[in-house]
Amino acid sequence: MSDQALSELLRRAAEGDPPPPDGGVSVLPQGAEATPAVLAFTAHHVVVADVPEEWVRARLPADDLSAPLNPPFLTALCAATGRAVNNIDAVLVATGPAVAPELGLTPADDRTHERVRRAEDFRTDIRVWTCPGGLVLLGRGVGGRWEVAAEVDPGFRGKGLGRALFAAARALAPQGVPVWAQVAPGNAASLRAVLAAGYRPVGAEVLLK
Known part of the structure; x- marks a missing residue:
């Protein structure tokens, strides 16, 4: 219950x-x-x-x-x-329809990426996609909600790829479900990218590992 x-x-x-x-x-x-x-x-x-x-x-x-x-x-x-x-972390959520940007995302089975390994500590049913310069994943986290994480390679930063990856996650998630993002408040670049992708602040949270 x-x-x-x-x-x-x-x-x-x-x-x-x-x-x-x-x-x-x-x-x-x-x-x-x-x-x-x-x-x-x-x-x-x-x-x-x-x-x-x-x-x-x-x-x-x-x-x-x-x-x-x-x-x-x-x-x-x-x-x-x-x-x-x-x-x-600051916690944000996106709801409603979304269109995936044309990033050439490809499903990936690689579980060796550091971002994926960190996600496995807190999420289940993890799905990963990659594109030149970036990675985005979705997994089931707190309360069974769908959560997003993204990584942009150093040489591709500052060009809007992070925002595009977070936006793509909204279209990649099962239809009609909210997508949640957790961002360290000091990570201003990621916070700007998540906000620009249509996520809105909901609160904050801490998980105990």
């Missing part, structure tokens, strides 16, 4: 109906999720982990909206789950 609750929460967020900005914290069991996570929306957080709800609330100051993504709580959650913080 918790897995369905998380999937439904994400579906509604993709449609523009995130959790209410009430300063609250929702706690969901990890269930079938591969990794514990903390999801942040505007003035509402969701903790997905196999820890008691009382444990979570006892470690979060009631008057600090940012506490679930701050080091004290994340350190405690890592200790309780035996995991480590991977990264705190």
Whole structure:
């Protein structure tokens, strides 16, 4: 039931109906999720982990909206789950029809690329496409959602290929499903590319590896 609750929460967020900005914290069991996570929306957080709800609330100051993504709580959650913080990412989503740019993308079976290996730590059902100078992949991540990652070779950067790869992912995904992107806030180039490809900010999140 918790897995369905998380999937439904994400579906509604993709449609523009995130959790209410009430300063609250929702706690969901990890269930079938591969990794514990903390999801942040505007003035509402969701903790997905196999820890008691009382444990979570006892470690979060009631008057600090940012506490679930701050080091004290994340350190405690890592200790309780035996995991480590991977990264705190900005989360974006794209919905609606999309047309794939003409990039000459070719399905690839290569699982040795570093970007693909990193994706396998957090995603299933990974599909990879390559083109001259770039790679894009889709996989099932948090709550079963479809997530995109892209890589542009150094010699091809600054020419719009990243934006085109993120746009292509929207057309490559199963018809009608939202496509999600997680971007490190400091990676300004990727953030600009994702925004330019039609993705909109939804919140932030951290996965525990």
